[in-house]
Amino acid sequence: MMSQTEREQIDDLPPSAKLVFKVLEYKGSLTQKQIVDESMLSARTVRYALERLEDIGVVDEDIYFADARQNLYEIDVPTEVEPDQCADAQCAE
Template sequence: MATQSELEDIDDLPPSAKLVFKVLEYKGALTQKEIVEESMLSARTVRYALERLEELEVVEEDVYFADARQNLYEIDASCDTSADCADAKNCAD
């Protein structure tokens, strides 16, 4: 589960990284090309956003078996970053 500081780190990201995060949150695992299509951001902007999200360890990169030249990006399953879960955790504390 994401800590409060991890959620704050996501809040400090540029808007493009937040958008990429939300696209992955709603659509699930996607390739970089699919993220570009869904977000309507440039490929370079998506690459930068994914790098920033990977630095925070909230997005993980995996091999896309349908085309090994591409990678598949998804929200790290061990890191639940939804605001509802964070609020529930804060209420439980």
């Protein structure tokens, strides 16, 4: 689960960065071009949003092995747990 501090940092971001975060949350790991296509934001806006998300440590950048010229972005913090993923006693609450 995301900490209160991380949640507050995300709340302080511009709307474009929040949208990019949500796209990554729902779609999983994506390249910058895929984020542009999914979010319908400009490439420049997505680049800025990803920089902001990386600055606060909630998005991680990795190599995209299918095309090494691109990077793969993914959420670096645990988000909401789906009900069908709860197998531990801590999810029984």
